Amino acid sequence: xxxxxxxxxxxxxxxxxxxxxxxxxxxxxxxxxxxxxxxxxxxxxxxxxxxxxxxxxxxxxxxxxxxxxxxxxxxxxxxxxxxxxxxxxxxxxxxxxxxxxxxxxxxxxxxxxxxxxxxxxxxxxxxxxxxxxxxxxxxxxxxxxxxxxxxxxxxxxxxxxxxxxxxxxxxxxxxxxxxxxxxxxxxxxxxxxxxxxxxxxxxxxxxxxxxxxxxxxxxxxxxxxxxxxxxxxxxxxxxxxxxxxxxxxxxxxxxxxxxxxxxxxxxxxxxxxxxxxxxxxxxxxxxxxxxxxxxxxxxxxxxxxxxxxxxxxxxxxxxxxxxxxxxxxxxxxxxxxxxxxxxxxxxxxxxxxxxxxxxxxxxxxxxxxxxxxxxxxxxxxxxxxxxxxxxxxxxxxxxxxxxxxxxxxxxxxxxxxxxxxxxxxxxxxxxxxxxxxxxxxxxxxxxxxxxxxxxxxxxxxxxxxxxxxxxxxxxxxxxxxxxx
Numbered sequence: 001x002x003x004x005x006x007x008x009x010x011x012x013x014x015x016x017x018x019x020x021x022x023x024x025x026x027x028x029x030x031x032x033x034x035x036x037x038x039x040x041x042x043x044x045x046x047x048x049x050x051x052x053x054x055x056x057x058x059x060x061x062x063x064x065x066x067x068x069x070x071x072x073x074x075x076x077x078x079x080x081x082x083x084x085x086x087x088x089x090x091x092x093x094x095x096x097x098x099x100x101x102x103x104x105x106x107x108x109x110x111x112x113x114x115x116x117x118x119x120x121x122x123x124x125x126x127x128x129x130x131x132x133x134x135x136x137x138x139x140x141x142x143x144x145x146x147x148x149x150x151x152x153x154x155x156x157x158x159x160x161x162x163x164x165x166x167x168x169x170x171x172x173x174x175x176x177x178x179x180x181x182x183x184x185x186x187x188x189x190x191x192x193x194x195x196x197x198x199x200x201x202x203x204x205x206x207x208x209x210x211x212x213x214x215x216x217x218x219x220x221x222x223x224x225x226x227x228x229x230x231x232x233x234x235x236x237x238x239x240x241x242x243x244x245x246x247x248x249x250x251x252x253x254x255x256x257x258x259x260x261x262x263x264x265x266x267x268x269x270x271x272x273x274x275x276x277x278x279x280x281x282x283x284x285x286x287x288x289x290x291x292x293x294x295x296x297x298x299x300x301x302x303x304x305x306x307x308x309x310x311x312x313x314x315x316x317x318x319x320x321x322x323x324x325x326x327x328x329x330x331x332x333x334x335x336x337x338x339x340x341x342x343x344x345x346x347x348x349x350x351x352x353x354x355x356x357x358x359x360x361x362x363x364x365x366x367x368x369x370x371x372x373x374x375x376x377x378x379x380x381x382x383x384x385x386x387x388x389x390x391x392x393x394x395x396x397x398x399x400x401x402x403x404x405x406x407x408x409x410x411x412x413x414x415x416x417x418x419x420x421x422x423x424x425x426x427x428x429x430x431x432x433x434x435x436x437x438x439x440x441x442x443x444x445x446x447x448x449x450x451x452x453x454x455x456x457x458x459x460x461x462x463x464x465x466x467x468x469x470x471x472x473x474x475x476x477x478x479x480x481x482x483x484x
Contacts, residue, residue, distance in 0.1 A: 129252045134250060303351075380433040421466045
């Protein structure tokens with residue numbers, strides 16, 4: 001490898017005959033043998049000059065640092081301003097909330113000046129207390145019935161191995177599968193042991209499947225319409241009303257309850273009706289539908305059943321059974337003959353008026369009676385009229401009631417608008433639910449006058465409890481019932 005000659009400062013001398021080149025070596029240049037030797041070869045010296053920092057550069061750096069400090073101070077000032085604004089906004093919100101609170105308190109105090117708001121209790125009565133112990137479901141005579149004996153004497157019994165002491169288990173299977181009612185229709189009669197067993201199973205069994213099946217069995221037998229004037233199936237034993245009443249007593253029904261008194265058995269673990277009450281209602285409904293075939297209840301017993309059904313309507317525990325209760329109410333109301341109905345309707349109204357308190361319960365006792373038939377409307381009117389008579393002492397007629405109500409001074413601070421609302425609903429059902437009362441010109445004219453007083457003399461600015469309800473209901477009745 002040939003290395004380039006070292007750099008030297010050379011001077012050329014020239015004569016006539018010869019030419020000489022005189023070279024002077026640089027002190028930093030390597031010697032000849034050092035150029036040839038790789039190990040002795042030194043790194044080239046960097047002759048680059050360092051950059052000299054001038055005054056302009058220092059000024060630029062100074063200004064740059066000043067800009068950074070200014071920007072940092074601006075950010076800090078913006079953050080402080082934002083915090084102050086948020087704090088002031090919070091203070092504004094607090095002041096607005098305080099103003100709103102003071103305004104609400106002022107309005108509340110002004111409302112108090114018109115009259116204290118009454119706490120009106122909701123409707124609802126507890127008509128069931130503690131349950132009694134259910135009777136045992138033991139039927140020793142069941143093995144001797146002909147239906148069971150026919151199975152025992154059959155040749156196929158050698159395969160089934162049915163015995164008389166297991167007759168109730170065998171009948172339960174027939175009942176649940178629906179074969180017991182089919183056998184009753186084929187035979188044309190129901191034996192006394194089987195009827196008693198099915199009836200007590202319906203009222204006192206704790207098994208839902210047996211309760212429902214026995215209820216379906218009795219309803220199927222009672223509601224069959226193969227014959228017009230007699231039962232299609234001969235029943236050798238039929239329960240009396242006393243047996244049904246005893247079942248209600250065992251369920252815990254309070255026959256002498258009063259809706260104005262509080263029950264004393266609120267902490268009982270067995271309080272309230274059992275699930276068997278559904279079957280009881282269905283059975284009573286089916287019994288009422290066969291009045292043309294068999295009169296099961298007397299007039300007094302039927303009146304008590306109507307009162308019982310109305311009391312069940314007043315118990316909020318029966319809100320899920322409204323369909324069953326409505327069907328039973330319509331059936332028992334139509335159970336009476338035309339000769340019995342007028343006096344029975346009045347008796348039922350008197351009993352309800354004495355038993356139900358004069359609050360929202362008496363309104364519920366009326367509104368639970370449907371308006372599907374003329375008899376139901378008459379019953380609503382009778383209950384409302386008897387309740388009105390019990391509200392006013394020394395009053396014996398509807399005219400006297402209306403005179404007392406039209407003489408009320410609505411501007412008097414002692415005027416009880418809640419009672420007025422109760423009276424208005426009662427009068428509405430008494431007059432408009434009975435065509436005989438509605439056709440009476442004297443009663444009808446006094447009723448219209450009372451509605452005009454309630455709708456016009458009660459001011460719209462009257463903020464006392466139930467004042468607006470009385471005014472609005474009276475105006476509604478005038479517009480849609482009187483002037484229609």
